[in-house]
Amino acid sequence: MLVAGTAGWYAVEKSGGPPARSAAGGPGEAVTPLARSLHLPWPREGQASVAVEGIGSLGTRGAQKPVPIASVTKVMTAYVILKNHPMRAGAPGATVVADQRSADESYSSVETTAPVIAGKEYTQRLLLELMMVPSGNNIARLLARWDAGTEEAFVAKMNRAAAGLGMRATTYTGVSGMETSTRSTSEDQLRLARTAMKDPSFRKIVATASVPAPGTGTVFRNTNKLLGRDGVIGLKTGSSTPAGGNLVWATTQEVAGTTRLIVGVVLHQRAGTTPAEGSAAAHEAGHALITTIREELPRAAARG
Numbered sequence: 001m002l003v004a005g006t007a008g009w010y011a012v013e014k015s016g017g018p019p020a021r022s023a024a025g026g027p028g029e030a031v032t033p034l035a036r037s038l039h040l041p042w043p044r045e046g047q048a049s050v051a052v053e054g055i056g057s058l059g060t061r062g063a064q065k066p067v068p069i070a071s072v073t074k075v076m077t078a079y080v081i082l083k084n085h086p087m088r089a090g091a092p093g094a095t096v097v098a099d100q101r102s103a104d105e106s107y108s109s110v111e112t113t114a115p116v117i118a119g120k121e122y123t124q125r126l127l128l129e130l131m132m133v134p135s136g137n138n139i140a141r142l143l144a145r146w147d148a149g150t151e152e153a154f155v156a157k158m159n160r161a162a163a164g165l166g167m168r169a170t171t172y173t174g175v176s177g178m179e180t181s182t183r184s185t186s187e188d189q190l191r192l193a194r195t196a197m198k199d200p201s202f203r204k205i206v207a208t209a210s211v212p213a214p215g216t217g218t219v220f221r222n223t224n225k226l227l228g229r230d231g232v233i234g235l236k237t238g239s240s241t242p243a244g245g246n247l248v249w250a251t252t253q254e255v256a257g258t259t260r261l262i263v264g265v266v267l268h269q270r271a272g273t274t275p276a277e278g279s280a281a282a283h284e285a286g287h288a289l290i291t292t293i294r295e296e297l298p299r300a301a302a303r304g
Helices: 033-037 070-084 100-104 124-132 137-148 151-164 186-196 200-206 275-303
Strands: 047-052 056-061 095-097 121-123 210-212 219-221 232-240 244-255 258-269
Touching: 033 056, 033 275, 047 186, 047 275, 070 124, 070 137, 070 151, 070 186, 070 200, 070 232, 070 244, 095 124, 095 137, 100 137, 121 124, 124 137, 124 200, 124 210, 137 151, 186 244, 186 258, 200 232, 232 275, 244 275, 258 275
Parallel strands: none
Antiparallel strands: 047 056, 047 258, 095 121, 210 219, 232 244, 244 258
């Protein structure tokens, strides 16, 4: 298990504070030397990890102790669905019939949901969008039952996938993130996000700004308030009182003439407060990292 204090390469921030450990993406991946010249505004609480595809890790801040991740859980749910039911980017994918349970849960007052009608057919793409864009918990559970027969069987698939990716500090106990017993670390979630973003369909879905609510005439906006700003092309939010604010983000930036994908994770911001306060803190922390990295990384690469 990856925990604070594990031997590894450390990058010391000039601004002081605890060192940034190596980020995920491969066992023991070292922080790229470029990170030494970056002055990253790491959040003062919780955990954070960042990596640049083709360049490497920019580091990790915070003890890598498993914490609740709320709806960030749905990144793995989507990853497993697309692994078992591949679809081309932009294609509708398979047909899924909404069951009575998902319809009954459509208008819950205690969790985030999206409306579906029992017996009605929906495309796999639309359901994935309803799960990832407004974060519909009932849709996550519907997709799990469609794929594996039961939610429990699907959770077992999620944990097998996590083990296969080397996510040693992660345990999934549900498919939506409602369960506080679903826990992970920023390093593990970074490893998952980097893998998931290699799928063009996943990448297109998490970049979706809005999705129509079926049969209601309304439109759901993406819960990721950074989407479309500063090159951000995804990825997933999650918040609750126990989990605090959580944000997995992806942006792009040209570095030395090549457009690079930058992926980051911020977990456990303002845990114990309201979901709204935690979410705001996670967005603020993510935005600070994104803008600084996009500004400083090209200059650091040019300096060599």
